[in-house]
Amino acid sequence: MVFLFTGSTMALSALDFLLASKKSEITGLQQLLQMGKLVGAISQLVHVLQRERGTANIYLCSQGKMWGDRLYGRALKVQQAEQIVHQQLAELDPMNSGLSNASRLFSRIAAFLHSLSTLPLLRKQVQELTIGQPEAMLQYCEAIRTHLALIFEAADASCDPLISRSLLAMFSFMQGKELAGQERALGAAGFAACHFTDRTHQQLLDLIDGQERCFQTFFEFADARCVALWQRQLAHDSSEFERLRRIACTLVTPIGQPQELALRWFELATTRIDGMKQVEERLETILMACCRQRILDAETSRLRQEKEMVLIPPHDNHYPALIPPQLSRSILELVQQQSRQLQAQDAELANLRSTLAERKLVERAKGLLMQHHAMTEPQAHKALREMAMKQNKKLVEIAEAIISVAAVLGKTSL
């Protein structure tokens, strides 16, 4: 019967889509590499912004007596870091981007850029002492939170489990470092004013607690080399810093010369934070190396694929040709090879994605609490945890409840 061997033209074959699949995999990895560069640039920006915040705190709490001369240099460093971020952002080519999930990422970048644009006014107010320390601190923290949210979104957009893990480790570590930065700023303010309130004591304790929590997540997802580096640093934490920590967390009026204590505290806390920056840089190096290796692997695999395709004897591309069984098996082997490779990542990616999704909801609920109930990040986290314990529910369930209540009240926001 002849009918079986005539028919329509087969425009695109299985092999065409195999090549397209591999090409798309490589494009995705290249985009992740670009994202990795952006994350590195933001990590640097956050670092110098944290230092500017600490300096501004000391300046404000000493009624402009201390570190007025340092403000300029700090702001300059931030502007330099901003410039590098801008270069990376321009390379994303937003209007012609093939990035997946890009609408969420771009929306985050818009929020990030807006937060940067509020800094000049803040600096002017700090400079002129027309803003209080708590309010200035709040604005710096809010800006940094917007920066970190961008990194979290990048982790969520990744389709590679290994790279998602790296990004999640990086986000958690940066979050921990940010809490350390807040601790430095709050402590510096207290020492400079020579006064700690009960509220400040509790805030400091919460910040220390929060750092532990973030580093736990880091331990869970980070590369073993980064974990080792951080553990070595933890082993060398200075006892002097711990002593000042204890003073800041327990005394109302520290004994000693305010200026000296503030400077010493800031110096020690900065050494510690600079150590964290090293870990962060290591995390970034490994992230980039991981991206580059994955691209190389995918390229090698594409070359092998193309080579094997050449071995497939030319056959009629018109459907429905009766493809010889042997040829059909060769094609099937190639199809299954690609499929196996992608599916090997699926289970892990699925687990990571649900981890990320839960964290995203918790972060958002915390953000709402911070915004509408004037809480700090650790306070918001504590509040969530307590609600969860009381109601015997999971943290993420409480977070979902808070988000839906806020949605009903029209209070949803960044």
Add this chain to the structure above:
Amino acid sequence: MVFLFTGSTMALSALDFLLASKKSEITGLQQLLQMGKLVGAISQLVHVLQRERGTANIYLCSQGKMWGDRLYGRALKVQQAEQIVHQQLAELDPMNSGLSNASRLFSRIAAFLHSLSTLPLLRKQVQELTIGQPEAMLQYCEAIRTHLALIFEAADASCDPLISRSLLAMFSFMQGKELAGQERALGAAGFAACHFTDRTHQQLLDLIDGQERCFQTFFEFADARCVALWQRQLAHDSSEFERLRRIACTLVTPIGQPQELALRWFELATTRIDGMKQVEERLETILMACCRQRILDAETSRLRQEKEMVLIPPHDNHYPALIPPQLSRSILELVQQQSRQLQAQDAELANLRSTLAERKLVERAKGLLMQHHAMTEPQAHKALREMAMKQNKKLVEIAEAIISVAAVLGKTSL
């Protein structure tokens, strides 16, 4: 102090990324619309392939005495449906695609196209009676399974919760319909051969059970109008069909004229399956309408966004200009608006994604069981469920265990 007001050029602003975010959202929705068309074309292809399978079964089981004259028409319908799928695939433009998660999708399409290319040989063997009914049935089922896997992947690639829900409902319904198609084919084979084994009885019972399970998921995710349509059809299920079902599930040798019984069974089962096709078409119509509405909404929102941007007075695009607080608030309002809109979908999307991820793992574990232990889909599902109950674990945990064991044994596959 002047330093605060000089600095680098701000290449891209928050507003640029806001526009890019909206544009990317619209592009994503347009790609989903295209995907919806592909899903519709595949639904039609699966439908005619199911009918070809049933016809081939009757032909083979009657030793070529019945329906030899129908084979040509069935194959022709399949080829016509294939042509439409090919048109849709060409529109995906795989080598220049900005589709997210495209490597997985394209890999599935490659597998799908390969399975189509195996059909001409299968038809030749059926025609010449050189293949047994069980083996032919297996090959048809495998091809259809590859088709359905493609639809599942499309649901997974969607970033819109409403559309993901629609696609998931569609996938579950198509899966249920496929089990109904297998029931028709198996029953037709039994009636045509005038013999049902104990094994066939059990297989039929499992297929009926499996349909229930799929339709439950459909109820969970489908639009209320589709659910109502399906419930109306269920209310009109024929008692004659149920009587033949009972005979097929319980008797070894049905009483009556084999040819007549087979024809009647096939006719009634086909009426039922054609009804399912109507529901499927309704699902597709609603899916497409949903896509189009979402695109319209996003376009409207983009126009409004652009209009509001025009209202923002022109300001120096060079950083760090001191943006007036009022202007800064206008930009913030726009940024938050977009962010709110995207985040409103996040919680639901997160839940859906984890549902999808679990289903994906379960589907894959079932696939492995089917391949390496020669099980049918309902048998594989039953085996998974029994293991889960015995070990007091979740279905997805058992699925993960099976997949990792298979990976170690090098048995992973499609």
